[in-house]
Amino acid sequence: MRKKMVVGNWKMHGNLLENKQLLDAVISSLDGLHEDLIAVCVPYLYLPSVQNQLQSSSIAWGAQNVSQYEKGAYTGEVSASMLSDFRCQYVIVGHSERRMLFGENNNVVAEKFVAAQNAGIIPILCVGETLEQREAYNTEQVIEQQLKSVINLAGIESLNKAVIAYEPVWAIGTGITASPEQAQDVHTFIREGLAKQNSNVANQVIILYGGSVKGSNASELFAMPDIDGGLIGGASLIANDFITICRALR
Ligand code: PEP
Numbered sequence: 001m002r003k004k005m006v007v008g009n010w011k012m013h014g015n016l017l018e019n020k021q022l023l024d025a026v027i028s029s030l031d032g033l034h035e036d037l038i039a040v041c042v043p044y045l046y047l048p049s050v051q052n053q054l055q056s057s058s059i060a061w062g063a064q065n066v067s068q069y070e071k072g073a074y075t076g077e078v079s080a081s082m083l084s085d086f087r088c089q090y091v092i093v094g095h096s097e098r099r100m101l102f103g104e105n106n107n108v109v110a111e112k113f114v115a116a117q118n119a120g121i122i123p124i125l126c127v128g129e130t131l132e133q134r135e136a137y138n139t140e141q142v143i144e145q146q147l148k149s150v151i152n153l154a155g156i157e158s159l160n161k162a163v164i165a166y167e168p169v170w171a172i173g174t175g176i177t178a179s180p181e182q183a184q185d186v187h188t189f190i191r192e193g194l195a196k197q198n199s200n201v202a203n204q205v206i207i208l209y210g211g212s213v214k215g216s217n218a219s220e221l222f223a224m225p226d227i228d229g230g231l232i233g234g235a236s237l238i239a240n241d242f243i244t245i246c247r248a249l250r
Contacts, residue, residue, distance in 0.1 A: 004222070004249040005037040005163065005206050005229040007124060008236025009064060009092060012043060019046055023053050025239035031057040036229070036249045037206075039090050040236065041124070044078055047086040055087070062090030062121070065098060068111035070118075080119030091116045092231075094126045094146065096169045106149035113150050117161055124163045124231065125150060126210070127190075131170035139168075140189055147190070156197045163206045164190060165231040171211025173233055180220045180227070183209045187226035215244030222248050 014022070019042070030038055039060035042050050050061045067077035083091060093116060094109035104112075109125070116123040127146040129139040143166070150158070166186050171178050178186075187207050195202035209221055210231030221227055229249055235241040 002204060002206055002228050003037050005039070005208060006242075006246045006249060007038075007062075007090065007092075007163075007165075007208065007229075007231045008040040008242055009095070009210075009231055009233050010040060010042050010236060011064070011097070011233060013237055014043065014046060016046070016049060019050065020053065022237065022239050022242075023050065023059075026059060026242060027054070027057050029239075029243045030246055031059060036246070038246050041090060041092050047083070047088065051086050060089045062088045062092070062124075064092045064095065066091045066093065066112050066116055066121075068108055068115050070115070080115045080121055083116075083121055084119045088121055090122050090124055090163070092126060092165075093123045096126060096128055096167060096172055100169070106146055107153075109146070110149040110153040113158070113162070114154050117154065117158060122161055122163060124165055124208070126165045126167050126231070128167040128169050128172075128211075134168070134170065139186065143186065143190065144193060147193070151197070156194070156201055159194065159201045159205050163208060165208040165210050166190065167210035167231060173212070175212050177212040177214075177217050177221070178209070180224050183221060184224040184226055187224070191226050213245060215241040215248075218245040218248035 041062045041064045063083050066080050093112040098104045113123045127143045129142045133142050191202050206228045208229050208231045209227045213230040213232050214235045
């Protein structure tokens with residue numbers, strides 16, 4: 001049986017006070033009561049305070065990006081071993097905002113994936129198509145290529161220690177959610193594609209859906225057989241919404 005999971009992606013939001021209030025509410029509603037995996041991926045600077053607040057709870061934390069390099073003259077970068085110092089369990093790699101706004105291509109994303117795993121951190125690998133690619137019927141080809149870059153570099157079994165997040169770019173931060181059927185179709189495509197290479201990996205890998213998930217639509221998405229939970233942007237900043245989404249896993 002695969003675990004179910006909800007991950008909050010705070011993006012570049014928050015401050016010390018707001019973060020504390022948000023996590024206080026999340027801890028008091030979800031800590032210890034949940035058999036599922038719940039995590040928040042926060043801006044680097046807040047890792048020490050988030051670690052401090054979450055370390056004795058069942059809620060995990062992580063980062064939203066990582067350097068592909070181990071160390072060296074890379075001004076402004078943060079390495080995977082630095083994230084380990086703050087006990088990050090997860091790091092998002094290949095988020096569409098990083099791919100589109102910061103020029104990260106499939107090769108760089110694959111290198112970041114490997115860097116995270118080498119430091120014992122579970123990468124949450126984001127894949128997904130733009131609206132243009134969907135309308136040109138290229139969704140499957142785009143996702144296949146995004147996964148292939150990682151599998152070519154890290155091997156199919158690397159996905160045993162990873163999470164995949166299907167995030168259609170046209171649904172991120174737009175308020176437009178993929179229908180449960182649209183999302184399930186892509187999740188099936190991903191799982192069946194992996195099964196051709198390794199059925200154990202395909203059966204056990206957690207595949208999250210991300211893109212305008214809210215308290216009001218989480219249950220119907222999470223009810224689909226291949227959707228194992230969600231990667232949540234905007235709604236992860238609103239305590240009640242995030243808690244409702246986490247509860248929708250059951
Ligand atoms: C995200 O940033 O990963 C995301 C899914 O954002 P939102 O939920 O706001 O669409």
